[in-house]
Amino acid sequence: MTRIDESSDGRRVTVSVRGLVKHYGETKALDGVDLDVREGTVMGVLGPNGAGKTTLVRILSTLITPDAGEAMVAGYDVVRQPRQLRRVIGLTGQYASVDEKLPGWENLYMIGRLLDLSRKDARARADELLERFSLTDAAKRPASTYSGGMRRRLDLAASMIGRPQVLFLDEPTTGLDPRTRNEVWDEVKAMVGEGVTVLLTTQYMEEAEQLASELTVVDRGKVVAAGRIEELKARVGGRTLRIRPVDPLQLGPLAAMLDELGITGLATTTVDRENNTLLVPILSDEQLTAVVGAVTARGITISSIVTELPSLDEVFLSLTGHRASAPQDITPADSDSDAREEVAV
Ligand SMILES: Nc1ncnc2c1ncn2[C@@H]1O[C@H](COP(=O)(O)OP(=O)(O)O)[C@@H](O)[C@H]1O
Ligand SMILES: [Mg+2]
Numbered sequence: 001m002t003r004i005d006e007s008s009d010g011r012r013v014t015v016s017v018r019g020l021v022k023h024y025g026e027t028k029a030l031d032g033v034d035l036d037v038r039e040g041t042v043m044g045v046l047g048p049n050g051a052g053k054t055t056l057v058r059i060l061s062t063l064i065t066p067d068a069g070e071a072m073v074a075g076y077d078v079v080r081q082p083r084q085l086r087r088v089i090g091l092t093g094q095y096a097s098v099d100e101k102l103p104g105w106e107n108l109y110m111i112g113r114l115l116d117l118s119r120k121d122a123r124a125r126a127d128e129l130l131e132r133f134s135l136t137d138a139a140k141r142p143a144s145t146y147s148g149g150m151r152r153r154l155d156l157a158a159s160m161i162g163r164p165q166v167l168f169l170d171e172p173t174t175g176l177d178p179r180t181r182n183e184v185w186d187e188v189k190a191m192v193g194e195g196v197t198v199l200l201t202t203q204y205m206e207e208a209e210q211l212a213s214e215l216t217v218v219d220r221g222k223v224v225a226a227g228r229i230e231e232l233k234a235r236v237g238g239r240t241l242r243i244r245p246v247d248p249l250q251l252g253p254l255a256a257m258l259d260e261l262g263i264t265g266l267a268t269t270t271v272d273r274e275n276n277t278l279l280v281p282i283l284s285d286e287q288l289t290a291v292v293g294a295v296t297a298r299g300i301t302i303s304s305i306v307t308e309l310p311s312l313d314e315v316f317l318s319l320t321g322h323r324a325s326a327p328q329d330i331t332p333a334d335s336d337s338d339a340r341e342e343v344a345v
Contacts, residue, residue, distance in 0.1 A: 011038040014166055014197040015060065019069035022055050029055040031221035032069065037166075037214075042188075042198040044212030044229075046205070052221040053201035054094055057170045060199065061091045074165050074197075090164030090196075092155045094171045100144040104135050104154050107143060108161060115162045129157040133187060149180030156187055167191060169200040173207060185210050230309065240308045241280040241291060246301045248276040254300060263290045282307075 015037035022030040030052045037043040047053055058064045060071055062082040071078040076085035091097075098107045105126050112122030130136045133153040138146060143154060152172065159167060172188065173181040188211055192198055202208055208215055208229065215232055217225040225232055245254060255269045255278055270279045282288050288307065295302060 011040065013037070014039045015043070015071070015073050015199055017056075017060070017069070017071045020056070020059065020066050020071055021068040022052075022059065022064070022066050028221040030059070030066070030069075033216075033218065033221070033223055035216045035223065035226065037197055037199050039197055040192070040195050041214065042192055042200060042212040044208035044215045045199065045201045045218060046203070046208050046215055047201070047218035048203060050220070051218045053218065054170055056218075057091070057093075057168045057199070057201060061089055061168050062086055087162070088165045090159035090162060090167045092152075092159045092167070092169045092172055094174065094201075098143050098151070098154050098158055101142055103140050103142055104130060104146070104150075104157075105139040107154065108157055111158050111161045117161075125161055129160055133157045147180075148176055149183055152176060152180070152184050153187065156184070156191075160191065164196060166197045166199070169198060171201055171203065174203065181207075239282050239288075241282050241288060242272075242304075242306050242308055243278045243280060243291075243295065243302055244276060244304045245278070246303045250300050251276065251278055254278055254295065254298075257298060258291060258294065261290075261294055263287055263294065277304075 013036045015035070017033055017035045020030050020033040021028075033052070033056060035043065035045075045053055045056065055064070059066050059078060060073055062078055062085055065079055073085050074088045076082075076088070078085060098104075099110075102110070108126035108129055109122050112125050113119070117125060127136075130139050133156060135150060135153060135157065138150060143151060146154065156169075156172070159169075169188065173184050176184065185207070188198065188200070192211075198211075200207075200211060212229060214227065215225075215229050216223055217232070243254070245251060251271045251273075255271050258269050258278075258280060269281075271277075272279055280291055282291065292305065
């Protein structure tokens with residue numbers, strides 16, 4: 001069997017998944033999933049409820065076995081080498097994994113001991129991680145008294161005890177308020193900074209954008225899109241050009257001129273008075289060039305010009321035909337093209 005161990009940028013592939021299948025009766029939780037996570041990077045696995053995210057994380061962390069396909073983590077096969085594999089991974093499940101009755105410190109100490117650390121090392125590691133996740137003050141209190149954010153931080157600390165090479169985070173911020181979510185993001189970023197390879201599942205586009213460099217979009221057990229986040233957004237097609245003339249009085253004439261020229265086809269430009277910018281929908285680099293050329297030809301001085309890609313929400317809608325946040329509103333498959341047009345225009 002041949003296996004590609006290096007990706008195009010030379011980074012080693014740390015997590016490799018090929019044709020992974022897991023059925024529960026009639027439900028195809030995973031229906032042939034492929035993905036690669038490169039060493040030291042964050043792969044976001046984005047999908048609505050029921051997409052198969054937790055099933056994937058459970059297989060990769062050896063909690064369940066696949067029906068077909070294969071998966072390697074840090075060089076170990078999930079089915080044939082589960083014991084070796086468990087030693088190099090950390091897992092933060094979708095639901096809290098700590099013992100609520102025990103204080104934060106005890107939880108971490110106990111996990112350290114379970115991982116074969118000596119009493120001294122387990123103690124030191126618990127202290128160090130509580131400090132690191134800003135939980136030192138709450139060290140002696142039962143975890144049941146912690147806020148949602150503190151609990152999540154304790155979960156993350158627990159998953160770091162064994163100094164994992166690979167970390168699986170299953171919906172790490174679901175149910176957290178925005179401020180706490182930001183705290184968790186900062187912690188994840190810090191872990192990545194230490195060289196940990198992360199596979200993170202999420203239902204939040206913003207979370208994937210914040211943390212992941214690559215994205216695998218899953219829907220009903222299948223990969224519906226994959227690639228670098230920027231590439232995926234570009235694939236949807238539509239972009240908006242945001243132009244700011246030095247003189248705000250030029251906004252109106254500029255909009256009229258661009259509409260008259262018809263460079264952007266049927267789509268019309270809009271004036272954003274609040275920001276003194278002009279929003280021009282474009283579909284191609286040629287249109288972008290033509291717009292810039294037209295503005296320059298009129299001698300209008302512009303202070304900034306940026307292109308904005310569509311949000312991941314729009315990406316998901318156009319790729320799957322339904323919004324990620326409302327999996328129950330499943331639209332017929334043939335409505336896909338309508339959704340794509342909506343986003344592009
Ligand atoms: N133990 C199980 N028994 C039966 N069905 C399951 C089980 N685990 C998951 N499923 C089903 O598999 C599908 C994928 O579930 P899951 O992996 O939990 O999705 P996600 O984490 O993306 O919400 C869902 O339809 C779910 O109901
Ligand atoms: Mg889940």
